[in-house]
Amino acid sequence: MAAALKLGILGSGRGSNFLAIDQAISAGTLEASIKLVASDLNNAPILEAARDRGLATYACPSGQFKTKLEPEIEQALAQTLLAHEVDLVVLAGFMRVVKTPLLEAFPSRIINIHPSLLPDFKGLAAWKQALEAGVQETGCTVHWVDDSLDGGPIIDQARVPVLEGDTPESLHSRIQTAEHTLFPDVLQRMATGKITIPTAE
Numbered sequence: 001m002a003a004a005l006k007l008g009i010l011g012s013g014r015g016s017n018f019l020a021i022d023q024a025i026s027a028g029t030l031e032a033s034i035k036l037v038a039s040d041l042n043n044a045p046i047l048e049a050a051r052d053r054g055l056a057t058y059a060c061p062s063g064q065f066k067t068k069l070e071p072e073i074e075q076a077l078a079q080t081l082l083a084h085e086v087d088l089v090v091l092a093g094f095m096r097v098v099k100t101p102l103l104e105a106f107p108s109r110i111i112n113i114h115p116s117l118l119p120d121f122k123g124l125a126a127w128k129q130a131l132e133a134g135v136q137e138t139g140c141t142v143h144w145v146d147d148s149l150d151g152g153p154i155i156d157q158a159r160v161p162v163l164e165g166d167t168p169e170s171l172h173s174r175i176q177t178a179e180h181t182l183f184p185d186v187l188q189r190m191a192t193g194k195i196t197i198p199t200a201e
């Protein structure tokens with residue numbers, strides 16, 4: 001693997017985690033470069049933010065499904081990431097389940113951030129699930145991506161207390177603040193070899 005970790009970031013939303021990663025790179029606290037920012041939605045704010053920063057972007061056709069990409073669309077995404085010489089695929093709010101084309105193109109080289117202390121509260125709106133369950137503590141998890149839903153091996157987690165009077169919005173906002181520290185931190189540990197990334201065959 002080359003000196004600086006080459007990232008491909010996939011997101012569907014506003015891209016606050018992408019921005020936190022980009023800021024850590026600019027600040028010199030993350031030894032990585034962003035080779036491509038891609039989305040399943042061509043009007044996603046994350047793409048606009050990436051373009052504003054002069055980064056390469058790619059929007060895949062949304063296709064007929066909501067929760068996954070059609071195989072040929074996912075294959076084209078995988079090829080685009082490979083063409084941009086991406087080492088590690090970073091899912092930062094990517095709202096599609098990753099299937100065989102990406103998993104085979106980037107074996108054990110896809111990570112995701114999820115807004116709960118996995119294995120608790122997999123799936124959508126995990127902060128809302130935590131509030132409804134009445135837990136006193138939740139958080140966020142960075143994990144390797146496999147073919148299970150939010151089920152791949154955990155890399156690291158950050159804890160966030162649930163406060164009296166929390167709403168889904170206030171809790172999600174505090175979890176996101178924790179994500180913005182945890183994600184760049186995990187990536188820097190990968191960049192410096194403290195967390196091992198399997199090398200491509």
Ligand code: GRF
Pocket residue numbers: 011012013014015016017018092093094113114115140176179
């Ligand atoms: C984050 O809360 C992340 O945990 C979840 O999707 C959200 C993405 O937010 N997977 P953003 O687009 O990075 O702001």
